[in-house]
Amino acid sequence: MTNLLELQQFYKVFNKSMEPMHQEIGHFNIFKVEDLLLPDNKPNYSRRNFFKVSLVTGHSKIHYADKCMEVQDTALVFTNPMIPYNWERISEKHSGYVCIFTEDFFSRFGPLKDYPVFQFTDTAVVPLSPQQLPPYQELFDKMWNELQGDYQYKYDLLRNLLMEVIHGAQKMQPAASHPQTGSNAAERITAIFAELLERQFPIELSNQVLQLSTPAAFARQLNVHVNHLNKALRETTGQTTSKLISDRILQEARILLKSTNWTVNEIAWSLGFKEPNHFSSFFKNMAGATPKQFRQTAID
Template identity: 60%
Template sequence: MDKIVRLNTFYKSLSADAPADEAEIRHFNIIRVEDTLLHRNVTVKYSRRSFFKVSIIRGRSNIHYADQFFEITDYALVFTNPLIPFHWEIIGQEQEGLVCIFTEDFFNQFGNIAGYPVFQRPDAAIVPLNAEHYARFKQLFEKAYTELAGNYAYKYDLLRGLLLEIVHEAQKLQPALGTPTAASNASERIASLFMELLDRQFPIEMSNQTIKLKTPTDFSIQLNVHVNHLNKALKEVTGYTTSQLIQERILKEARVLLKSTQWTINEIAWSLGFEEANHFSAFFKSRSKVTPKHFRLNSID
């Protein structure tokens, strides 16, 4: 299981330092595509990240997003959700554009940025552009790039507004329709993507980290399928329901955290998506026949 690729790791891959005035938790930055390519001789497949990306690109490339494939012949906007598998395959030698990098907490108290369709659905995440649209969107990116370097006291509010304008304008355009990648059948493809999304939330490495996808509905939204269809596919392929698979993986992580960390039961409960520690304790006891505290003290396997 790959560890989370955090912002400092991302910047090291570019041989660049993260902005000194930006904390990891509320990060925002804009980088030119040309600069990112200077330090990459090969493309790298998606690994779990702690941040979102919005990119405007020009050049021939292939985008692999979840189970869909998009061929970009010239211009496109790309919205990347850190929970969904993503791979940018560069085809042409000439590439240009800008990449906006930010954490979900950058929008804390300003709205749910992750809830917009461009970050929820593969068919809305890749938006092909014509030359006119490209020029309009690039102007917004360039304005954000300039404002970020300025000293306006409320520049981050302005940057949030510019990013939201990009999101809304993109959603007004007709989204691309991707072609599902080959798989033995639709159920196996859905099951494979579900298991990848589930596993990418683990391991939990810090006590202030919490899983984002906790319910069958959460996963169905990310995969752009009806929750009943998801459950049917998983039952067909694995023999288990969506809820059973989620609960079993959470239980497995709970056992690891109880044995390998000094975190409190409250901290473990919160990291695993439980709002109340007593709910976590009831969940754990119903499946392990002992309380979390008893499990930890007696080193039960």
């Protein structure tokens, strides 16, 4: 199983006191980045059991799922608790804010993990230019100040301020990059396919085996002909069923190679490959390196 950082452990690591969580409002807190810097900057690639939204200024690398994104100046960073994440400082000087909160805190807004900034690794890190920074800086400043105050409804206000950050970041992303559920049959099939595919992840245990890994398996589950499924996905995404499945399996393979000490054989089995050499061939064709080479590069 990949390392899981619990909310209580987060406070312990940074020597912070944690107020009791209120069941009706969940948990929310905001910290200044300067107060969370540890002298030991060794990467700790792990999942959390809470969400984070950060505004960070400073040269760093964000390791998120299978991607590594370099931030030269300022960026908004959105992390989903189910996806392994690590923030690696390159320069010594960093500033900004880190918000941490549980899903319960946003219960009235619907499933938070369905928002694109928390769902897609490509939109998890949003670089900000000097011209784009001021409104976000103001929102985080307001959250910091409100949390210190004694306003009776401050948590309602904090939710709204944080939602402004989330929606502002999403509006900066190209709308066409995330297909939305629509009214026609192809879009409905695509939405259900995407839900079935994503529901299988993350792989948490080495004896957890992927059940749907081929176009035919998904077609049977959806009760449609495989050609009909492929046509619908091509129409809405521009990609084949096989490509969409392979890309997601590759992403999870990279995550497992980076964040676990499982053997390549165990990873291959969990991802639905009955023969480890088939997995190695698949990974090399897709990623340009063998699983062992990729893991060694990630460690280095």
